[in-house]
Amino acid sequence: MATKPTARAASVDDAPDPAEEGDLAGRGSYTASLLIQGKHRFYTLSMPSDVLGETCMVEPRYADPAEGFQRALDEKRARDIAAYIDSGAGTIPTSIVLSAQPEADLQYRRGPRTLSFNKTPRSFLILDGQHRVYGFRLATSRLRVPVVIYSGLSRTEEARLFMDINTKQRPVPNELILDIKRLADTESSQEALLRDVFDAFQREGDSPLFNLMSPFERTKGKISRVTFNSALKSIADAFNGATAEYVYDVLSSYLQACLSGLRTHGLDPLITNPTMFRALIMLFPSIAERVNDRHPGEFTVLHFDEIIGPIFQRMKRSELANPGKSPAALHEAFKKASKSGFSIGSV
Secondary structure, three states, X not given: OOOOOOOOOEOOOOOOOOOOOEEEOOEEEEEEEEEEEOOEEEEEEEEXXXXXXXXXXXOEOOOOOOOOOEOOOOXXXXXXXXXXXXXXXXXXXXXXXXXXXXXXXXXXXXXXXXXXXXXXXXOEEEEEOHHHHHHHHHOOOOOEEEEEEEOOOOHHHHHHHHHHHHHHOOOOOHHHHHHHOOOXXXXXXXXXXXXXXXXXXXXXXXXXXXXXXXXXXXXXXXXXXXXXXXXXXXXXXXXXXXXXXXXXXXXXXXXXXXXXXXXXXXXXXXXXXXXXXXXXXXXXXXXXXXXHHHOOOOOOHHHHHHHXXXXXXXXXXXXXXXXXXXXXXHHHHHHHHHHHOOOOOOO
């Protein structure tokens, strides 16, 4: 890989006298601190978001296979960031990480602790924060943003830093995000309902899923909040207007009957398999409809078992023991089994 010319900031003696913080003759000048970690030197400062938008670039891999290393831009994500900023309540405290390019002509004066640079569209390469920077460009609001600027990096060093930043940070699990949405007061009405139903299955001693739920993270052998919500969202219309308590009571009876069906094959632990769980939830509306036809409004374990018990009996153990990765395919297998035993003489 070819290396680009380095862009180390000029020394104090080489730098011109600094102006006040802001713009002067096509240059930006901002108060900054110089830090050295190992062999790298970088500057920490805050900059106006519009200046970042004017002076930063990315080199995505698809556009420059030889030296590009950034991911493709997700424009929707950038628009969401812009809307968040323009809402007036937006705050972006995490630093944008940049690498100064030769075009920046980066200069730092230790006395006044001032960092200055040319304001060109290719002054800085973004190492972390491309969607935030693009969001700044789209936003109508202007704000100060924390920034880290590396100086004197080769293209190889830039690529390595990009890898370090994007592989050594561990993202917050989606399960935890869902779990704290109520605390953050950002839950939708549907999310609130699903949270209360999930919590009931986790909390109630008579729950068929008691001790089989994992609210904060993915855990083998347990149903995560993400899996649970995804499954129930697929049948949301079945619970329009229902309370969390009623949804829990009906689903609890249904899943108890499902567990009994799995148990006839010695496979009841598979209730926590994401494919199995989602397929069974997808099957729920048709089973509940048949229960309601026979026993209007009486969604008991016994009545669910009348319908779903024979379905499990007709299915081969091998169909259930290996659920695969497609809930839709397993759901179709359940539906097929639900029809195969019908005759005109059936009750």
